[in-house]
Amino acid sequence: MKIGQQHLPPTALPKRIKRAAILVCTGLVLASAAANGQEPGGELALSCPEPAIASVIPPAPDRSDASVIVYAKQLDASNSSQGEVRGHVELYRADQYIATELILYDPNTEIVTVPGAVNYEDQQVWVKGTGAHYNFIEESGRFSLIDYGLTGSSANGSAEYVELIGGHTSILNRLVYSTCPGEKPDWVLSASELKLKHDDGMGVARGAKLKFKGIPILYVPYFTFPIDDRRKSGFLYPGFGNTNDNGFEFSIPFYWNIAPNQDATIEPRYFTDRGFMLSADYRFLTRKTSGILDFDYLPDDRKTGERRYHYRFLHNAAPWKRWRTALVIDQVSDDRYFQDFGANLNQTSRQFLRSSASMIGVGRYWRFEVMADDFQVIDEGVKPENEPYRRVPRLGFWLDRPLGRSGLSFALDSELVYFDRDFGTAGARFDFYPKLNWHRFAHWGFINPSLGYRYTSYDLKRLLLPGNESPKRGTAIANVDAGLFFNRQTRNGDTQTLEPRLYYLYVPYENQDDLPDFDTGEFTFGFSQLFNTNRFTGADRQGDANQLSIALTTRTFNDENGQEQWSLSVGQIFYFASRLVQLDDQPSVDEDFSPFIAELTWHPFTRFSTIAGLQYDWDKTHLDVGSFGIRWAGSKGQRIGFEYRYRRQRVDQFDFRIFWPINERWRVLSRINYSFADNDMLEIQGGVEYESCCWALRTVIRRYLKNRDGDYRDGIFLELNLKGLASIGTRAQELFRD
DSSP states (O other): OOOSOOOOOTTSTHHHHHHHHHHHHHHHHHHTTOOOOOOOSSSOOOOOOSSOOOSSOOOOOOOTTOOOEEEOSEEEOOSSSOEEEEEEEEEEETTEEEEEEEEEEETTTTEEEEOSOEEEEOSSEEEEESEEEEETTTTEEEEEEEEEEETTSSOEEEEEEEEEETTTEEEEEEEEEEOOOSSSOSEEEEEEEEEEETTTTEEEEEEEEEEETTEEEEEEEEEEEESSSSOOOEEOOOEEEEETTTEEEEEOOEEEEEETTEEEEEEEEEETTTEEEEEEEEEEEOSSEEEEEEEEEESOOTTTOSOEEEEEEEEEEOOSTTEEEEEEEEEESSTTHHHHHOSSHHHHTOOEEEEEEEEEEEOSSEEEEEEEEEEEEOOTTSOGGGSOOEEEEEEEEEEEEEOTTSSEEEEEEEEEEEEEOSSSOEEEEEEEEEEEEEOEEETTEEEEEEEEEEEEEEEEEOTTOOSOSSOEEEEEEEEEEEEEOEEEEOTTSOEEEEEEEEEEEEEOOOOOTTSOOSSOOBOOOOGGGGGOSOSBSSSSOOOOEEEEEEEEEEEEEOTTTOOEEEEEEEEEEEESSOBOOOSTTOOOBOOSBOOEEEEEEEEEETTEEEEEEEEEETTTTEEEEEEEEEEEEOTTSOEEEEEEEEETTTEEEEEEEEEEESSSSEEEEEEEEEETTTTEEEEEEEEEEEEOSSEEEEEEEEEEEOSTTOOEEEEEEEEEEETTTEEEEOOOOOSOOO
């Protein structure tokens, strides 16, 4: 045969060598815990030596029909003697590449031998070895003294040898792995033996050690882990933290892959000041159902001497077409559970837990719901007469059906519910509200008049209290909603709109003093209340009205990208009669107009936005509500957020958050939430982050109010992220959700 570069067909010898190389390389990638760590936020990227850690491993392409092309200086092959391919041997197949100097093949035993150095690379991995042999009959072989890594990534490692058994098992001896560049990596994971069971999708490691900065931080004599997308039972990385009232916390989560559609995470937790707690999270999913069970159980709290627990069960199902069911059970052992174990101010300030069961059906024009719920009050400040009612049950039916193509439609809101409570009046309520609507929309504006009648009746148990046990109420409700659309081109080519809107509401007065108050309260006044038929929630009160709302909105849009640059909405209600219907024997309100409302949003730059709002009472010449907020995101990952909220005699506080990269490696973060009304700090936290090319460390100190008594929780959160491997510790709450 003429010496030179030869092209071999896909069935030639090197294709079989390729199969062995693929098996080894795939095993190495999966064994190395798949370096798919994503570079943490911010746009100030680290200047890392190439290649930097890969953000994600691309999937392997389909190579089944790809041709195999081999370049070599010499080929010597026959059916009876050993074949040789020598001299700068290069094999190409799809994205795969193999390079070596000599390949030997025995057709009788079907054994391939590579006596010298061999290199392999594809779009996922690269491997370098000092020699290899492979038996195609037994599908077994051995690769010696290999180095490996992820293509285009700093993830790399080595092994003394790799043994292939039966085409389904790989054994790596004396494995080392890291994502750190350089000869002395900051962290190294090593194992005396790593067995990969490809058919089972499982890996078994023995004698695994993790060192950080030369210091051993983890040793596991034996553990198993998944090597593909199949879930695998096993321990997860531990977490830890420290608070002033619970002490040091340490946890070791265990993941249990129960079935393809079921799994659970069981997390033993230990608090030095309170004792042992068991937490668990169970999930299941079927074609028509899904559910989650969470619970925390502390058998003996060292501080209180009591058993503490919290459990929550959520279940959703779609038993029939157009129908779905939902179940929520939420219970806690005592009123102070969330104060002692809550993770944030929202949890520690909860007043009650709601459990409910419901079934909902939906059609083209209708919706039906049957439900029941109960409440566990956990706020000691809630008096028995103010506790929420149980609804056992509640039936609701809603209809909105067009009447031809004239714009007319018939709507119905109806409800039948029984309210129950251990204190005060209980009983049933029937609410029936049919209405006739007409809708007219055009490019110039809209007009929507509506006329309805609301009827509400009761069957009460007043528990020896005086009053009518079968009160009722009926009243007409009429309203007209109309608006116009104007727009113009500004000098810089943008579009500005002008949108005036009128809303007239008339509801005659009906005495409702003998009606109970099961679930009714007055809406918090806001812009949406300008266009609502009732100023009360629920059906126990229907507010009387003879009023006109006037509102005006103007917006400006960028014609190049269609984004809104700014908008301003103002509005006010003008009352033509006193509002006689009130709650809790409150006197009637005789005002000529409501507080003036204004809302502003402004986006002057891509990375900057602001929002502001106010409610000003002209009669009393004072500010009822005020709010102001700004957000800024810098080009290098900086984030600043500030919100100020004011509600007269109730709320007066600000919330300031900042995340600021000092340079490509150091970042600081802080949050201050302060109440002027209480002259007290609601929450304060500060932290620092350090990030290198292959690991990151975040430390946050946090203090927040945990109850009405003014007690605070002080916590320290520490998280070590080894890129491409795992995060160890407990992460503090995010300052910016987006």
